[in-house]
Amino acid sequence: MKELQERILADGQVIGNNILKVDAFLNHQIDPRFILRLGEELANRFQGQGVTKILTVEASGIAVAMAVGLYLGVPVVFAKKKQALTQEGDVYAAPVFSYTRKEHLEISVARCFLDSADVVLIIDDFLAHGEALAGMISLVAQAGGKLAGAGIVIEKKFQKGGDAIRATGVRVESLAAIERMSPGEVIFE
Amino acid sequence: MKELQERILADGQVIGNNILKVDAFLNHQIDPRFILRLGEELANRFQGQGVTKILTVEASGIAVAMAVGLYLGVPVVFAKKKQALTQEGDVYAAPVFSYTRKEHLEISVARCFLDSADVVLIIDDFLAHGEALAGMISLVAQAGGKLAGAGIVIEKKFQKGGDAIRATGVRVESLAAIERMSPGEVIFE
Numbered sequence: 084m085k086e087l088q089e090r091i092l093a094d095g096q097v098i099g100n101n102i103l104k105v106d107a108f109l110n111h112q113i114d115p116r117f118i119l120r121l122g123e124e125l126a127n128r129f130q131g132q133g134v135t136k137i138l139t140v141e142a143s144g145i146a147v148a149m150a151v152g153l154y155l156g157v158p159v160v161f162a163k164k165k166q167a168l169t170q171e172g173d174v175y176a177a178p179v180f181s182y183t184r185k186e187h188l189e190i191s192v193a194r195c196f197l198d199s200a201d202v203v204l205i206i207d208d209f210l211a212h213g214e215a216l217a218g219m220i221s222l223v224a225q226a227g228g229k230l231a232g233a234g235i236v237i238e239k240k241f242q243k244g245g246d247a248i249r250a251t252g253v254r255v256e257s258l259a260a261i262e263r264m265s266p267g268e269v270i271f272e
Numbered sequence: 273m274k275e276l277q278e279r280i281l282a283d284g285q286v287i288g289n290n291i292l293k294v295d296a297f298l299n300h301q302i303d304p305r306f307i308l309r310l311g312e313e314l315a316n317r318f319q320g321q322g323v324t325k326i327l328t329v330e331a332s333g334i335a336v337a338m339a340v341g342l343y344l345g346v347p348v349v350f351a352k353k354k355q356a357l358t359q360e361g362d363v364y365a366a367p368v369f370s371y372t373r374k375e376h377l378e379i380s381v382a383r384c385f386l387d388s389a390d391v392v393l394i395i396d397d398f399l400a401h402g403e404a405l406a407g408m409i410s411l412v413a414q415a416g417g418k419l420a421g422a423g424i425v426i427e428k429k430f431q432k433g434g435d436a437i438r439a440t441g442v443r444v445e446s447l448a449a450i451e452r453m454s455p456g457e458v459i460f461e
Contacts, residue, residue: 142330
């Protein structure tokens with residue numbers, strides 16, 4: 084998506100060779116109308132697939148997932164990163180290692196919000212090593228739901244998580260795919 | 273807001289006398305088109321106040337804040353609950369005690385996303401003891417910004433945080449204000 088690539092080049096900041104900071108429009112400050120266009124584009128790619136539910140994980144995925152949900156007219160469920168006291172025991176859960184936070188998390192979804200009748204589209208802001216995506220795919224599998232695929236805003240191809248997951252037969256669409264990057268330089272696929 | 277009250281009565285679940293679980297449409301699963309209407313109503317209440325930025329805190333506030341930002345045409349900044357490695361040191365920070373999680377958190381916003389030229393509207397899903405709202409008000413004050421007020425989806429009046437903050441001169445608008453509740457019963461103001 085050309086508008087996204089331009090925005091990454093204008094407002095993104097590469098730290099080392101692995102971290103792309105897009106806090107100006109996606110991960111800390113969000114530009115709601117731009118996020119809406121990202122959501123529209125992702126919704127278009129999965130139109131007609133019978134999607135009944137969007138699944139994302141808190142926190143940065145929520146705005147994009149909400150935009151996709153608006154266009155597809157389906158509910159959005161966001162997996163929680165740890166259990167809060169208001170979340171009861173009856174959950175699907177999967178371990179996820181966060182390279183950004185350098186910590187082991189558990190993501191979970193209450194069983195009542197995912198079931199075997201669901202056709203699930205997973206939405207996330209970033210795809211790098213694929214840890215969060217693999218965790219969400221596990222949640223859908225535990226529920227016995229059908230997976231329509233995954234829609235990602237920015238994929239860091241060189242961290243190979245996306246291709247590993249594609250190799251298992253999952254359809255993964257990303258709006259911007261980064262081949263390589265270094266401070267001051269971002270090369271798209 | 274009548275539609276919200278009806279939704280709380282239909283889908284909310286009261287645990288003890290303090291916890292209202294609205295995971296079906298706000299805190300875990302979200303109904304994007306309904307959230308959009310909540311955002312429109314909150315935006316209407318602060319129309320013409322010169323708002324330049326929405327401030328919320330991850331994670332449940334994000335969807336509503338995005339909806340308000342869409343209607344007001346301004347960026348949304350979500351405060352982070354702990355520092356991730358991609359967040360650098362230059363932040364405004366405030367301590368917040370979470371009654372839901374029973375833990376002390378620090379919320380923070382990068383200095384580059386809030387400044388003294390900003391007129392800030394704070395948006396959050398819940399207002400109970402007022403801890404999160406007081407923390408966000410502190411972030412705006414640290415930045416030297418002007419506060420337009422706070423727009424809340426559900427206020428639990430009996431936990432008194434909202435009135436304590438109103439007493440300091442801050443305009444606080446809530447779409448549903450709960451006077452008291454118990455399992456199976458929710459009484460609105």
